[in-house]
Amino acid sequence: MTDDALPDLRASDADRERVAEVLRDALAEGRLDMAEFEERLDATYRARTYGELAPITRDLPVAGVTPPLPAVSLRKEPQAAGNWAGRIVGGEGxxxxxxxxxxxxxxxxxxxxxxxxxxxxxxxxxxxxxxxxxxxxxxxxxxxxxxxxxxxxxxxxxxxxxxxxxxxxxxxxxxxxxxxxxxxxxxxxxxxxxxxxxxxxxxxLTREERRQAKLERRQAREEERLERRQAREVERRARRELHGDFRHDRRRHEE
Structure with missing residues (x-):
């Protein structure tokens, strides 16, 4: 059974949580910016059916699918021929x-x-x-x-x-x-x-290159923590709004 096969089937809270987790991962990996994340997360918690959930992550990697990892090298990038040419000076040692x-x-x-x-x-x-x-x-x-x-x-x-x-x-x-x-x-x-x-x-690497690499790794970790903190705050806000809509709908039904 797929989302496309039964688009009108009602989605559960667990289904919405799975989609939200995919969005959080996409934000941390840089596939979505904060504005896109907020928009899609809001749509996730407002979705009622599989047909409404499916488009939210259609262009993102799904669970169980791992994209190929780029090759990792200790070699500096970029280290173009022109840069090396400046260090091949000729003459005597x-x-x-x-x-x-x-x-x-x-x-x-x-x-x-x-x-x-x-x-x-x-x-x-x-x-x-x-x-x-x-x-x-x-x-x-x-x-x-x-x-x-x-x-x-x-x-x-x-x-x-x-x-x-x-x-x-x-x-x-x-x-x-x-x-x-x-x-x-x-x-x-x-x-x-x-x-x-x-x-x-x-x-x-030289001492300066190691220091720079350490600073870049630290900055990347700080940015990732900030993005996850912002994502959690957006998610909490979306949940509060969703629960508020449910209470409003229930009062209207009771009236």
């Missing part, structure tokens, strides 16, 4: 090598990654942070040798990473290999050798 022997090294912030960069860690460790770096070429090669030490490479979202290292009683992290890069983004090839040591690669 800020430095071409780094060494840590029972010590450490670090390259971070604004620096230029050369076409080939070599690093060596022995009983020590180093970090190469490429999140704010420029690149001397569309493809750069970072050769890492870690003996009883470690090297950590941090890349920004959108950069393609290829790992070609060899490890003996150690490790070369290749978890980021195969993740496609943005159009026009540089390609980072990591090579080298690890013995009783390791080379790690992680993809992270």
């Amino acid at each position: 800020t430095s071409t090598w780094a060494v840590a022997v029972m010590s450490g090294f670090q390259r971070r912030g604004r620096w230029t990654v050369p076409r080939r960069f070599g690093c060596f860690a022995f009983w020590g460790g180093g970090e190469l942070d490429l999140r704010e770096a420029d690149f001397a070429a569309e493809e750069v090669v970072i050769n890492c040798v870690a003996i009883m030490g470690g090297v950590n490479i941090v890349v920004p979202p959108g950069v393609e990473v290829v790992v070609r290292g060899l490890a003996v009683m150690g490790g070369f992290d290749d978890g980021e290999t195969g993740v496609p890069g943005d159009p026009g983004a540089p390609r980072v090839v990591v090579t080298g050798f690890a013995f009783w040591g390791g080379v790690g690669i992680e993809r992270k």
